[in-house]
Amino acid sequence: xxxxxxxxxxxxxxxxxxxxxxxxxxxxxxxxxxxxxxxxxxxxxxxxxxxxxxxxxxxxxxxxxxxxxxxxxxxxxxxxxxxxxxxxxxxxxxxxxxxxxxxxxxxxxxxxxxxxxxxxxxxxxxxxxxxxxxxxxxxxxxxxxxxxxxxxxxxxxxxxxxxxxxxxxxxxxxxxxxxxxxxxxxxxxxxxxxxxxxxxxxxxxxxxxxxxxxxxxxxxxxxxxxxxxxxxxxxxxxxxxxxxxxxxxxxxxxxxxxxxxxxxxxxxxxxxxxxxxxxxxxxxxxxxxxxxxxxxxxxxxxxxxxxxxx
Amino acid sequence: xxxxxxxxxxxxxxxxxxxxxxxxxxxxxxxxxxxxxxxxxxxxxxxxxxxxxxxxxxxxxxxxxxxxxxxxxxxxxxxxxxxxxxxxxxxxxxxxxxxxxxxxxxxxxxxxxxxxxxxxxxxxxxxxxxxxxxxxxxxxxxxxxxxxxxxxxxxxxxxxxxxxxxxxxxxxxxxxxxxxxxxxxxxxxxxxxxxxxxxxxxxxxxxxxxxxxxxxxxxxxxxxxxxxxxxxxxxxxxxxxxxxxxxxxxxxxxx
Numbered sequence: 001x002x003x004x005x006x007x008x009x010x011x012x013x014x015x016x017x018x019x020x021x022x023x024x025x026x027x028x029x030x031x032x033x034x035x036x037x038x039x040x041x042x043x044x045x046x047x048x049x050x051x052x053x054x055x056x057x058x059x060x061x062x063x064x065x066x067x068x069x070x071x072x073x074x075x076x077x078x079x080x081x082x083x084x085x086x087x088x089x090x091x092x093x094x095x096x097x098x099x100x101x102x103x104x105x106x107x108x109x110x111x112x113x114x115x116x117x118x119x120x121x122x123x124x125x126x127x128x129x130x131x132x133x134x135x136x137x138x139x140x141x142x143x144x145x146x147x148x149x150x151x152x153x154x155x156x157x158x159x160x161x162x163x164x165x166x167x168x169x170x171x172x173x174x175x176x177x178x179x180x181x182x183x184x185x186x187x188x189x190x191x192x193x194x195x196x197x198x199x200x201x202x203x204x205x206x207x208x209x210x211x212x213x214x215x216x217x218x219x220x221x222x223x224x225x226x227x228x229x230x231x232x233x234x235x236x237x238x239x240x241x242x243x244x245x246x247x248x249x250x251x252x253x254x255x256x257x258x259x260x261x262x263x264x265x266x267x268x269x270x271x272x273x274x275x276x277x278x279x280x281x282x283x284x285x286x287x288x289x290x291x292x293x294x295x296x297x298x299x300x301x302x303x304x305x306x307x308x309x310x
Numbered sequence: 311x312x313x314x315x316x317x318x319x320x321x322x323x324x325x326x327x328x329x330x331x332x333x334x335x336x337x338x339x340x341x342x343x344x345x346x347x348x349x350x351x352x353x354x355x356x357x358x359x360x361x362x363x364x365x366x367x368x369x370x371x372x373x374x375x376x377x378x379x380x381x382x383x384x385x386x387x388x389x390x391x392x393x394x395x396x397x398x399x400x401x402x403x404x405x406x407x408x409x410x411x412x413x414x415x416x417x418x419x420x421x422x423x424x425x426x427x428x429x430x431x432x433x434x435x436x437x438x439x440x441x442x443x444x445x446x447x448x449x450x451x452x453x454x455x456x457x458x459x460x461x462x463x464x465x466x467x468x469x470x471x472x473x474x475x476x477x478x479x480x481x482x483x484x485x486x487x488x489x490x491x492x493x494x495x496x497x498x499x500x501x502x503x504x505x506x507x508x509x510x511x512x513x514x515x516x517x518x519x520x521x522x523x524x525x526x527x528x529x530x531x532x533x534x535x536x537x538x539x540x541x542x543x544x545x546x547x548x549x550x551x552x553x554x555x556x557x558x559x560x561x562x563x564x565x
Contacts, residue, residue: 057397060564077399085397091389093319095326107315108398153394163397 002071004161004192005033005056009065012051012216025051027216028065033194033209035160038187040207040224041196042300048216049196050088053163056194057085070161081109084154088166088196090146094139098129098149101138102156109157123152127182144175151182161192168199180206204228204296212303220303227299230292231269235276237262240284248278260284266292312400313408320382320412325419330374334420337370341428345435359435363428364446367421368453368519372481375417375454379461380473382409383560392565403557410462410553414455421451445538446520452545453518457481459549459556460513466559483508484515513548517541 010029013022026048033039043049054060056067058075072079092101102120111119124134127148138146147167154162167183168176176199184206187193197203203210204224211221220227240248240262248255248262252271256263262284267275276286294302324330344359383406386392396405425447432440457477464473483490490512493505518541 054393059393059396077401080397081399083397085394087390087393089390090394091391092394093323093391095323096319104315104319105394105398108312108395108400110311110399150394157398 002035003032003068004035004037005031005039005067005069005194007031007052007056007065007067010052010055010062010067011064012048012055012060013063024216026055026062026213029213029216029218031211031218031221033192035192036190037209038183038193038195038207040203040210041194041213042198042200042203042210042296043196043213044304045198047213049213050165051216052213053085053165053194053196057083057163081157082160083163084157084159084161085163086150086154086165086167088169090150092138092146092149092153095137097135097137098124098141098145098152099134101149102152105153106156111157119156119158123155126155126185127152128178144171144179147171147175147179151179155186159191161194162186163194163196165196166198167195168197168202176202200295200297200300210296212300214304214307217307219307220299224296228294228296230294232266232292233269233272234288234290234292235262235264235267235272236287236290237279238285238287239282240279241282244278244282244284248275251275251278312404313411316395316400316405316408317411317415320409321415321419324378324382324412324416327377329377330416330420333370333373333377334423337366337424338427340366341424341431344431356436359432360440360443363432364443364450367424367428367447368450370424371417371421371450371454372457374420375413375458376461376474376477376481378413378416379458379477380465380470382413383462383465384470387565396565402561406462406466406553406557406560410459410556413458413462417454417458418451421447421454449518449520449538449541452542453515456513456515456545456549456552459552463552463556463559466556466563480512481515484513485519487514487516514544517544 007029010026010031011024012026013024015021016023029048029052031052041049041052051060055062056069056074057080062074067074069076070079070082093104096104099120102123103116106116106119124131129145129148129152133141133145138149141149151164151167154164164183168179171179180202183193183195187206193206195203195207207224209221209223210227212219239260240257241260242257245255245257245262248264251274252264252267256265262279264275272289276289279286341363344362345355386395386409392405396402425444428447429440429443432443460480461473461477464476468476487509490505490509494502494509496502496505517537520538
């Protein structure tokens with residue numbers, strides 16, 4: 001599988017208002033996003049997520065480091081024809097109708113009629129915008145409807161790679177869930193999605209891999225399953241005689257037991273084998289070994305707290 | 311195609327700006343009320359109407375051009391609509407040219423509207439058409455084209471407020487080209503050098519004012535057609551140079 005995005009030592013620094021101190025917005029970022037994956041890019045406000053996306057799109061220029069998008073240098077026009085971007089809290093030309101705004105964006109991709117109109121209609125249908133609103137000025141749209149227009153303009157060129165910056169921020173729960181479904185659907189079509197978000201439950205639902213960035217530095221990256229997998233397991237057993245409980249408690253600490261039933265809420269992985277041997281030595285039965293799983297939010301907080309919160 | 315799409319969107323956006331529409335309405339009303347200045351003799355009244363009409367078109371055109379020119383690019387950055395435009399396969403020069411052309415079309419539509427009303431009122435007053443006045447309106451348009459290119463150039467690096475004063479100030483100084491030209495012959499070498507720099511570098515807006523000839527036909531300009539064509543070519547070349555400068559600056563600008 002080819003890489004959709006690669007960055008090597010990507011760095012962005014700004015000077016403060018006195019032009020003296022350097023503010024590092026993105027610090028030697030090494031990242032690789034494979035084609036076809038929905039990649040979550042996580043970080044607190046000001047972590048450097050939007051700055052990274054803007055560098056990848058050629059809107060701002062790196063202070064150091066390099067990168068490629070769809071195999072082309074950052075800001076390459078040919079790559080941009082296969083890429084799309086939904087900025088955070090997007091604003092569109094409010095006097096134009098939803099249809100006209102999408103028609104304008106389609107023209108920027110040099111699409112001609114009748115293909116242009118077909119693409120506009122398809123994008124509006126894909127984001128499930130009420131057809132009655134298609135020809136109404138955007139100034140009368142709700143936040144959720146505007147966000148749908150934002151996603152629609154990002155789909156107008158049938159992109160290979162979508163950059164979505166906080167696409168669900170500020171939406172009501174229904175609009176939020178619908179938009180999350182739209183993003184998941186885009187991913188099912190084989191497109192690569194680079195999703196920058198604070199909505200960790202959403203990321204956990206739709207993304208296959210994530211990266212956590214803090215103060216411009218990449219702190220962790222990996223598959224969600226690997227990052228959220230715990231190092232402890234819960235064990236439940238039956239037919240365990242009282243005689244062996246003391247030995248088990250010596251091995252793993254206090255346990256819950258009654259009438260031969262045993263529950264050990266948290267066992268270190270390396271002790272699981274010895275514990276199972278002990279239970280079996282008294283003809284007991286292992287009912288379940290359940291690995292502990294952390295939420296992405298717990299992983300995120302852990303990773304960021306270890307680095308120090310400022 | 312991309313440049314024209316941006317120009318069309320800019321024109322539509324500008325034509326919905328209330329401040330520009332109000333300026334247009336006030337200007338049209340002033341021109342239309344010209345004939346009501348009834349206390350003058352018919353000859354004086356005609357000269358006043360011609361003078362008033364061209365002056366109103368110039369002042370309204372000036373304000374419309376500056377307001378449009380200083381806003382078209384910064385508004386895109388302020389509203390952040392520029393992110394969704396420049397993240398598409400749009401070259402930065404296409405964006406700058408599209409914005410300039412959109413602003414220019416706006417100025418054209420507004421000056422044309424004022425010009426048509428002006429010629430209509432003049433016909434009503436003088437009972438015969440005055441096609442020679444069209445050239446006065448055309449020259450005002452080219453003067454505004456040059457001013458608009460300058461405002462676009464400044465808007466690639468200056469804030470709208472700074473741009474307003476810069477563009478307006480240079481327009482005033484550029485209109486005093488007769489003064490700056492005379493200062494180039496000043497005995498003081500310092501004054502002479504400064505005057506030379508100002509006179510050569512700043513656009514010569516004064517040459518576009520052909521009102522005197524139009525209002526007072528007895529004033530003669532030798533080779534008038536050559537004079538007009540020279541000024542139009544000057545406006546086009548100077549505007550092109552300013553736009554190249556704007557593209558170079560904007561190409562390196564972070565948004």
